[in-house]
Amino acid sequence: MxxxxxxxxxxxxxxxxxxxxxxxxxxxxxxxxxxxxxxxxxxxxxxxxxxxxxxxxxxxxxxxxxxxxxxxxxxxxxxxxxxxxxxxxLKGAFLEVLSFKILEKQHNPYIFCTDCNVIIDSWKSNLTVDIAMESDSSALCCECKVPTSKFTWNIFKNLLDIKNQSQNYFSVYAVTLSEQERMDSKKQRINRSVPESIGVIDEVHCITRENLINFS
Known part of the structure; x- marks a missing residue:
């Protein structure tokens, strides 16, 4: 691969x-x-x-x-x-840079890219991701949105496509400055309007204001 x-x-x-x-x-x-x-x-x-x-x-x-x-x-x-x-x-940049630096310190990546499409063999992601990095122990992709209102099913699907195309090599994250309650409500609204999302949207790890500092 x-x-x-x-x-x-x-x-x-x-x-x-x-x-x-x-x-x-x-x-x-x-x-x-x-x-x-x-x-x-x-x-x-x-x-x-x-x-x-x-x-x-x-x-x-x-x-x-x-x-x-x-x-x-x-x-x-x-x-x-x-x-x-x-x-x-600028607000988006704050979240992206903060997230990148937290992840860089945690994972010490040997390769990384920001604001990029992910290419796996001949396949290319439909949308960019804000952060992609690979380290000796893990690989991840993140999409950052200050409010959860900016997340759409297409964003979650892009992350899931990367995860699946890489045969789960990448862990995928949605990062926001909103609270967990707002993220949960956003995912529920997506589930109601997009049946395809049911049962898979939770495969995207959601990092909210409460756990931003440690990406837990």
């Missing part, structure tokens, strides 16, 4: 944005604390006004805390992102 990847590069400039890189590094440096949860919670919000309200409430908690300067730093970064006309792409 020959596996290769065809990169698309559509998200490259957003993934390399200094604000995204800095914000992800802050998350990873505080990966089991309130700072991580608060940053993820802010990025998941729908608009700038909601973010401002969120930070106004957080400021009272952080003002007397030793990490107030860190709070001020990531608040400025996030507000800058939400004031950018490309905020939707």
């Amino acid at each position: 020959n596996i290769s990847y065809e990169p698309n590069f559509s998200m490259e400039k957003f993934n390399n944005d200094n604000r995204i890189q800095n914000l992800v590094n802050i998350c990873l440096d505080n990966n089991y604390g309130q700072v991580f949860d608060d940053i993820v919670g802010a990025i998941a919000l729908p608009n700038e006004n909601a973010v401002i309200d969120f930070f106004d409430k957080l400021e009272h908690k952080y003002r007397s805390a030793p990490n107030f300067q860190l709070f001020s730093k990531y608040r400025l970064i996030i507000l800058s992102l939400f004031r950018d006309s490309q905020i939707k792409n």
Whole structure:
């Protein structure tokens, strides 16, 4: 079985944005604390006004805390992102870069590709995946969407096709900043409208806000 990847590069400039890189590094440096949860919670919000309200409430908690300067730093970064006309792409880039760096640390891949089609022998995936990587012990593909509303059956099916075409060599993941309850509801709606999905959609591992840091 020959596996290769065809990169698309559509998200490259957003993934390399200094604000995204800095914000992800802050998350990873505080990966089991309130700072991580608060940053993820802010990025998941729908608009700038909601973010401002969120930070106004957080400021009272952080003002007397030793990490107030860190709070001020990531608040400025996030507000800058939400004031950018490309905020939707930047939010997606945050989740993709954060997910990639978590997985890279866990799996130490010998090959990886982002924003790519997966090619297995003469077969090519219909859609791109955000992350593909292979290590000595595992191989995986991920699709990242900030809200679960962006997931469709075609996205799940693309991941399942990769898994099946590779004879289960790839584990496949759907990653979101929404809560598990929202992901469960999304899968139920897909099951109701697409009978083909029943019994197979759960083969895609769903990583939600609650278990993002360890991809459990």
